[in-house]
Amino acid sequence: MFANRSDAGDRLAAELEDRGIEADVVLGIPRGALPVARPVADALEADLDVVVARKLGAPSNPELAIGAVASDGSVWLNDDLVERLGVSESYLADVREREATNARGKADRYRGGEPLPELAGKRVIVVDDGVATGATAIACLRQVREAGAERVVLAVPVGSPEAVADLESEADEVIALVTPGNFRAVGQFYREFGQVTDEKAVEYLEER
Template identity: 35%
Template sequence: MFEDRKDAGRQLGKELRRLSLRDPLVLGIPRGGVATGAAIAKTIDAELDVVFAHKLRCPGHPEFAIGAVGEKGIPLFDEALLHRLGINEHEFLLECQEEIDEISRRKRLFRWVRPPAEIEGRSVIIADDGIATGSTMLAALAAIRQRRPYELIVAVPVVPRNRYEAIAAKCDQLVCLQVATAFHSVSEFYRSFTAVTDEQVVKTLRAFAPVGGG
């Protein structure tokens, strides 16, 4: 059980200190992942930035993920799952566009404070406050892998056992504090799991902004 995202990030940072990192960069997935990522970055004395990826929600059941979309607008999804749920192409494309629009909105807001960090040749750590289906993390990994990092590390407090291998297969190292056999939601692993706002993300990015940027 973690006290909050900051506590989880500190613990992850301690684990990451054991690794030989090359010019480390922490990328938080907004919004909760930025809070976790900030604590990691502070612990390992690394740069902090964001990576944009958003969950695709099932029409009529927004709590259920049907995939994810990354910052380039390329959706990641299971076609068989869409078929089983009876989601037609029109519904799917509408949901994709809605989440792409949300990514664009966040980009305008966050990039005003924090221009994109250099990725190539660095140890890049993608952080979130937990993994449920893994679709958002996989979309983030796919987007960042194209930018040629030296290595790509996932740092999360908790991941369900049935998603561990899928995530580990797409990164160079998965640093996880708890692999959960019984899993209902990320929030159950925290004592405090209050919503993170855009304003809090902006404040965090501003605090970590490199000199001369943002």
């Protein structure tokens, strides 16, 4: 159990240091990852930035993720779920375009219009506050890969065993402090898990 996201970040940073993990850039997935990613970036003396993805919701249930798309258009689809729900190609094209635009807008707001930092040849750690399905994390990891990162590590305080296993094929290494068998939601492993506002998240980016 983590006290809050900052506590989780401190503990994640300590684990990464113990493992000898090095990074040039740490990328947090807004908004909830920023309080976790800040201690990681500080401990590893790396730059902190964001990588943004948006969930692709099912036609009849927007909260059900059938995939995710990153701000550069990198996409991941849950093919089994898409087939089972009979999702049309036209729906997928429309929702992908809409959410990619939303992701780009969100990334621009966080960076003040600046582009994603140069990642080619860099050691990159992608941080989230936890992974349930892993959909947005996969889309983010694919964007980082497409940008030419030399090594990509995903680091999270907690994740479902299934999601962590799936993510291992998307990153060079996945580090999750706990992967509990009774996983239901990320928030159940935090005593304090309130919403992080955009304004507060940007403050973590501005800290040095």
